[in-house]
Amino acid sequence: MSAASETALGLKESRSPQARLLRAVVHAIVLVVFAGPLLALLVSAFNHVSDPTQLSVVPSSPTLDNFAVAVDHGVLKYLLNSFFVVGFGLLLQVVVSTLASYALARKRFPFMTIVFVAILATLMLPEEILAIPLSLILSDLPVLHINLIGTLAGIIVPVGAWAFSILVMTEFMRDVPRELEEAARIDGAGELRIFAQIILPMCRPALGVIGVFGFTMIWDQYLLPMLVAGDSSTYTLPLALRTLRIDPMVTPGVVMAASLLALLPSVIVFLFFQRSFVHGLSSGALKG
């Protein structure tokens, strides 16, 4: 295969100085446009910003003051709330999804197709549309009559139901060979043991995908925490940014410092599990 066949544009073909220069310029523009604003955020978070209209691009007077002010405004508490929500929410989501996928992928039972389609249909159902009925239900859970408004549980429990994880997990579990399961069954393993010790360990790549996607999805939640929040004590960090900005005593540098804390966890998760992320994006999106 010739070098020209490598990519759609065959950009590697030309090694002339002009072509190289052009490539470098294009790449620089892409970096500036997409990473530039985030870099400005980073620099501003550590800079003493006197002018409330400006972000700093060049570090001039490095300081941690912004973070100190942010902490004074309760940012650590909001960050802790966020971690609490994402920790328990993700745990619930993964447990619920893998259990359901085991039934959907490895069993045959009446109404299975209906259940699967009903769950998948919620992928097409934008959660924003459910905002108002959801807030009513959270204030008085049917049958149980529990009020989750003003509690972090009100954010954690609803994110447990996410069709994307079930879809990814079910597709993956279908391909786990039957022989392993049969062998375990002959050795007398029960369903839970087969699930936990045979099937799940085989699904590590899919677990990575649903873990990473679940994390970013829960971390990015905005409307749900907004519906649930009674007062600022249950704010997650993304929700608190607006309150911080509205405060006249708070400079943009402080908002950027809090923003940095709010974006770091999901950026770190992305950078560490990039492969799972990209894999999930392409497989999840291209299957439909």
Next chain:
Amino acid sequence: MTAVEVEPAAPARQERVNRRGGRGGRSGSWVVPWLFLAPALILFLYFKFIPMGNALVMSFQNVQPFLGNQWVGQDNYVKVVTSDGFQQAAWHTVLLAVCQTAGSMVLGLVLALLMEGRSRGLSFIRSAAFLPVVVPMAVIAELWRIMYHPTGDGMLNSLLGLVGLGPSGFINDPHTSMASVIVTGIWRGAPYDMMIFLAGLAGVNRDLYEAAFVDGASRWRRLLHVTLPGLRSVFSILFILAAIRGLRVFTEVYLLTNGGPNGSTEVVMTLITKLGLEQNRLGVASAGAVLLFLATLLLTVVVSVLRRRERE
């Protein structure tokens, strides 16, 4: 759940056979799958299906907490459809969804074509360009609010000043507010589309490139006749995803402009939350939500039908 299924680690073989026989069949009893499904079903019932049903019911009611709900037929829908505010919000939503979808896809495709390749440098630039996708929307909105600062020394305005333009009011000027919200959306949407296009590009048959090369086809013709047709399914999937994302848009509009200035960026979701959460007009808000849902559904169905017809 555990009580039924966890068996002791090594029970006597004979006993096991008996028990299995008693349950009938190697797939185990019919209860097992439902026990595994139960947690998911309960959560989906509580937080997806019941809310959906409630939205539908409330959309036909005058919802009065403590007083009892009143059945009002299609009144709420009539109110919603005939109100200027909703019509305007619906138009804004469609405009936003169409522009963001088109912009993200075009820019995403261009980025994907430019950044395809295996070198280390490229994969670094791709990751950097992808960062906006994983940054929480709330952070992006706060960042862009500052970048959009309307005075001449605001970040984007000083860039505009370099080329002799501006200063623009951006999100503070009714003439430019919608465009500004769209630009922010494209900035976050394009890298996402880029990643999906890249996955699609990797799947285009390399033999066809080779053949085009042998036939002496120009780069441009190869792109037009080999690459783009190969990406057809990617286009329709991205279209559905982006359109749904566009119709339900809430967070960025809420944080950037909250519908202002002068209602110039009011979209359906910001209007619904105002009606429902601030004014407590739950019936009318629900009718709006149901209409938005129907629009999403219609769009999805139309695109899938078109895709199927194309395949045949």
